Amino acid sequence: MESEPEHTHTDIDQTEEHCARQLLCLTEQRTREEPQYIHIDQNEFSHRRHKTQKEEDIAICECKYDEHDPESACGERCLNVLTSTECTPGYCPCGVYCKNQRFQKCEYAKTKLFRTEGRGWGLLANENIKAGQFIIEYCGEVISWKEAKQRSQAYEIQGLRDAFIISLNASESIDATEKGSLARFINHSCKPNCETRKWNVLGEIRVGIFAKQDILDGTELAYDYNFEWYGGAKVRCLCGAPSCSGFLGAKSRGFQEDTYLWEDDDDRYSVEKIPLYDSAEDEPSSRLFKTVNSPSSEFDVDGMMINVNVDSGHQLMSTALVVQSLDSVPMEGVVMEVKTEVSEERKLYSQENQPPFSRKNAMISRIRSNTACRNYHIGSGSMPNKRSKQYSNGKVKHGAQKQVDAKSFASLLASREAQEEILKYECMKNDAATHLESLYNEIRPAIEEHERDSQDSVATSVAEKWIEACCLKLKAEFDLYSSIVKSIACTPRRGQAEPYDGNNENEINYLQS
């Protein structure tokens, strides 16, 4: 027997309470606009039909109802509960006693809407809630990833500040902007008392808000949005947690890549200073010169610390290359003065590390994987090295590796051959970066979804493509930088009369001049 498909229409319960909710007009404190939403208790599917569960796919647990043991009827030990799957009515051995149909039966905790200070509406616990308890389903319109991207951009353009789209898996999202449950009012906290969990309900994945801890009646409910920021306004987080990351989406790739910028007056990369080395500690850029003498030197390239061994004859030994990823430093204690800040900074700063995704988009919240599911993580490896530095005005400056200006280097050299070599390698490096970027756009949903959710697997072919492109980019970068190091070490500068004569001493003098 196949289970009935879930309904696909707006589910308007005609009880007084539901009518009241449906007609709820919320005064938006910040903008004084009155956004409306339509209350639904079940997801709606606009781009596809609701899945119909096949009989062979129905998971049947082995629980046996025992009236003396309330946990017996699909409690924590139930095989379906352990795999975050709801029992299917008519198939569960516990029949009407089955306790594992909470999404289907809307077994929500009692909650209440309230106005927050500066964060619009929020949701309160209206009874004591136990750790692990299902609180409410995050309902909305289930839409494709593409549609979510478009809607998110459209909402941003319309000036809608509150973001209600959460990603469901690699290909779909839930949009609760126009239609949703009360879960749409739950705010973000960097130290949340709730969390999102995905459950398989009659063959569809649904998202629930669950208590992470015991929650007292009257406490605001909050979960970590795990927001992915794609551009547009940066919204200051007002959760008030000591470990607050400062902005919604501050931990996301897009936000971090956008935020780690150099300021214009930072002259460490002027050609004169031969900017091959940099660190957040502002170590002298002349470090490279010193390293020519040493058997092993290191410099920082796009978040990788590269050790280069130079033999006594100053020939670069590429076989001695060691590439180590630097650990990223979490953004703690970011202090800004305004609540919403349109990223005007971007116009002021030069930045070559463009995130591989349209900047027009706003934010989409991610759902973390369930504890009951496999939980592993593949990092993309493309995050820049992040270090932050607090200024007296309270702002934080984040260090990213600015790209070496190969053309400027080449123009310093007298040898045409050396110039051409550097430019050739730069071209190859740029091609590799462009290729990686376009590949990333292509496979972005799969890669990012897998990074955040172990329930969604990345196809081997996608992973292989990605790894290959990453390696190609790294190799191209290495080739470029090694050709620069080699040229600087072995080629006279323009305007210098004597070409390099193989005399070590002369060369070191020349480099230090």
Ligand SMILES: C[S@@+](CC[C@H](N)C(=O)[O-])C[C@H]1O[C@@H](n2cnc3c(N)ncnc32)[C@H](O)[C@@H]1O
């Ligand atoms: C899903 S809605 C939550 C309900 C929203 N407060 C309302 O009035 O409709 C998410 C939006 O609420 C606001 N918000 C949620 N948590 C916040 C926080 N910790 N700090 C600042 N704004 C927050 C942001 O505008 C965010 O885009």
